[in-house]
Amino acid sequence: MNSKGRLQLAVAGVGDFGARYVRALRGVSGVDVRWVMARDPGRTEAAAVALDVPRWSVEIAEVCADPEVDAVVVVTPEAAHRAITVAALEAGKHVIVEKPLATTDEDAVAMVEAARASGKLLMTALLLRFDTRYAQLKDRLPEIGRPRSIYAWRNFDRNLFALYSRTHSFVENAIHDIDLILWYVGGRVARANGFCRNTMGLANPDVNWGVLEFEDGTVATLQTTWLYPPQAHRNLQWNAGIQVMGDRGVLEVANDAGGFRANTEGDGILLLDQTGWSDIHGEPRGAFGAMLRHFVACLRGEAEYLGATPGEALEGMRVARMLVEDARARERRGYGAGG
Ligand SMILES: NC(=O)c1ccc[n+]([C@@H]2O[C@H](COP(=O)([O-])OP(=O)(O)OC[C@H]3O[C@@H](n4cnc5c(N)ncnc54)[C@H](O)[C@@H]3O)[C@@H](O)[C@H]2O)c1
Structure with missing residues (x-):
């Protein structure tokens, strides 16, 4: 939080969806996007300029070392969610991570465990x-x-x-x-x-x-x-x-x-x-806007958390992985085979 009491957020990943987060957060009152972070220096700097964000980095450690950062928004490709989320939680930042929580059960468990150990909020952006x-x-x-x-x-x-x-x-x-x-x-x-x-x-x-x-x-x-x-x-x-x-x-x-x-x-x-993700009068509305405002209200201690809990996100991952594994086993047996 900065000296004026405004929450300071960092957005990791500035593809289509990360840029959407930056623009939407601009319409949420009392919040600043202070950093964008991604993999390629040239593109990350260009994104910071285009989105009017004051700081950029390709190192999550640099972002997390900033004591004013309250929370990290993880909008990288799915397989990169774990490393950034765990680094942010271990640095004492709250995290909202885009769905899916992770791509493997092992990654998902590590993220939920990091949230438990840090006592910080880990929200999976299951916006529906x-x-x-x-x-x-x-x-x-x-x-x-x-x-x-x-x-x-x-x-x-x-x-x-x-x-x-x-x-x-x-x-x-x-x-x-x-x-x-x-x-x-x-x-x-x-x-x-x-x-x-x-x-x-x-x-x-x-x-x-x-x-x-x-x-x-x-x-x-x-x-x-x-x-x-x-x-x-x-x-x-x-x-x-x-x-x-x-x-x-x-x-x-x-x-x-x-x-x-x-x-x-x-x-x-x-x-x-x-x-x-509709916008009305410069404010993010629809499910996306409601989810972002809820996350911010929880960070301010003004709301009881109502999103998917880390345990629920983990259970969703377990079911998704069961479906993938069953489909792969069926393919190995050959379509139409019994079992
Ligand atoms: N809720 C929804 O309906 C919805 C819709 C689209 C995307 N998404 C989710 O949003 C996330 C991002 O999707 P996208 O379409 O913006 O992807 P994208 O590939 O367009 O953008 C990814 C961004 O992450 C950066 N990046 C890549 N690897 C990185 C790493 N290791 N560390 C840091 N930054 C890295 C890239 O440079 C890029 O800026 C995914 O989790 C995706 O599932 C959700």
Whole structure:
């Protein structure tokens, strides 16, 4: 915190998403982004200039040595989350880390352990818990009784997969749905079956179906594919949603169903996202803005933490890894083989 009582944040990783964090945090009151940190010196300095951040570094140790830094925002590629998060926690900084928490169970456990040892907040940015619709679904669950059958889907356009094929989609993307499903059901997953196909020939499969069986009998399916045609995804609402069927009703969220539509000569028809990262009057709104304001309120001691706990993020990782391992074993046996 600086002498004026403003929280000082550092953002590690200034790709598309890191830049989004820097811009959004500018609209959160009482907060400054004091550092950006990334891997390449030239690009990191250029990002600092472009985003108007006063300090930049390629060393997390240099950032963490700054006593005014309160928290580090980790927005690097997934496999780099562990090193930066652990360094920040060990230096006594709070951390908000983009999902997925990590790419391996070992990394995830080390991060949660570092948070426990430091006593600092480790928030995994599972922002859908802060999306009004998904949160309302959670609040209304008692009306439908016990969840029996859940279907979650999350489909993206092909042109994004060149970047995100670096991590398995169960871990990278379906982790949002796994987190919601665990949050809604509240029980433990006993069995996970994954069915994946690699139609594009990239590092990981682009068609992914998972089936989860909970110890209490609830079943859930989740679908994450990259088969939507390329489109102007800048402001598009993803083809994503969830349906929860219980004994006394059905609750559903579907992203494509509503929102704000623009039809311009430049871009054609766009469904402009109002729920994820919309800005209103210079302030980040939607789930992203709500999540950031909550994180900041927790740092100030003004709110009880409501996001995914480190233990919950770890459990989501366990389920995602179960799906990946089952899908890989199925592939080794050959499609259509028993077991
Ligand atoms: N919540 C969502 O919907 C959502 C959407 C997109 C991305 N993300 C997450 O955001 C994170 C970043 O994604 P992105 O699309 O911005 O990635 P990116 O590849 O565009 O950017 C990564 C940034 O991290 C830097 N970097 C790479 N390795 C590093 C290292 N070892 N140490 C420090 N910096 C390093 C790069 O220089 C770059 O600035 C990922 O965890 C991703 O899953 C979340």
